[in-house]
Amino acid sequence: MLLHMNHAYVDGSYSAPQDANGPDPLPLGAGWGMVFLQPGHPPRRLQGRIDPGSTPGPSGAEDNNAAELRAVLEALRHAPPGEPLTVHSDNTSTLRSIRLGSLSAPQDNLAARIRQEAQARGTALHLVRERRDRRHMRAAHDLANEARRAPPGTPLPPEGTVQISAEAVITQAHWRAEATIHLRRAGERVRLDLPLDPAAPLPPSAQALLGAVSLAQQDEVLLLRRASAVAQAIWTKPLRALEGEARDAVQAARQAAQALNVTVLFDAV
Template sequence: MNHAFVDGSFDAGVGGWGVVLILPNLLPRRLQGRVDAEDNNATELRAVLEAVLHAPAQERMMVHTDNVNIIRAVRSGARSFPQDELAAQVREAAEAREVQLQLVRESRTRRHMRAAHDLANAARREQPLSAPGAPAEAVLDVQPWRSEAKVMVRRDGERVTAHVPLDAPTPLPPTVQALGVAVGLARPGEVLTVRRASTLAMAWWNNPRRALDEEARTALCALVAEAEGRGVQVQFA
């Protein structure tokens, strides 16, 4: 089943919404936006609507929210006309996309709920989610007898784990593939400390020209350029 963790943020007529969308066998996807709103309920309903619009069609989805008013509004309508309209849009979007929607109350202390909360606040304030230079840590777990590598990225209040298939045709060695995934999970402006990277991965990342194979060198240069473009600083420990 697909899952979406949603939250909203509101202050003086301006709102933000945040969604953490979790689909089977895929990395969590983060969505956020800034909107004019009458109150916090409106921003959270917008978050539910965005979750429905971005979820795969014709599949079940459970939406997690810490606001019982949102659950009631989607199920049976709201007293506020703007909120009732938003709730109706949620139901209509779910019906049109054949998304089997289920809403449940969730503790705001859960990791993905906190992430949705941070997304909503950052969107309302028009601020990047991570301050420039914010730290994150990645741990690479690559074993020669496994068909996949495990990449764990930790930052304040969040941990993300990615399983990286290693049997796909690629010119990059497994350790470099895992490093590329770790860097891809970093947020713009973060300083990513990578642990348990191989000597080869560190050498290639610091100097892509060390890769003798032209195809591998091209792929690695693209990864490094993408990281630099997002302001991600990679260091090894």
């Protein structure tokens, strides 16, 4: 059953008032981040900022635990009603307060609100303690920190959501002159077996990356997985990393993606 339900990897980020007076001051406030997985769909990345005083009551964030609970609440609100949801968190206090309540009144109120909304939405909520080094947990952590660090008034993506339209996984073995790219978007699966030329000016890993980007369609946000660090550097800074024919090939691919309004994102290698 767990394999076919919705999953949300969530994290919260909080900067206390004393953090703003230290040697490396942080902007006050909090943020939440989430990677939402729904069967048959590419992953969604969501984030939101909680500015001081902007959200009074149990939906605000008075400390880090409140920010973590806010992330769980947002996961519940973004999940389809009536479907089971598994929430993954690395914060044991968050999970315990949802299950058993908390001695902290604000934390207990927010945990109770989560339970009430889950019942009202007909959502069977499953809570899982997750390791911090898991790929989706790291992504949720980065999204929460990014939202928290953004200065007040700085717009985040529309509705706090980075909508991934397509996801491509690059598989490349160093002993084979070929890469396999599996791309998925809603209602479609694509496989590309791409020959690589080890003698070409452009490194094979970058050739594989360009092949994956070529599968993107108009206005898509493409998430690339298992792209090498070298290939990522070549894509993001071709003028610094390459010259001649290799640089021209990457520039042409970037211009083609720009013409289609394609956004390329990278996940952890």
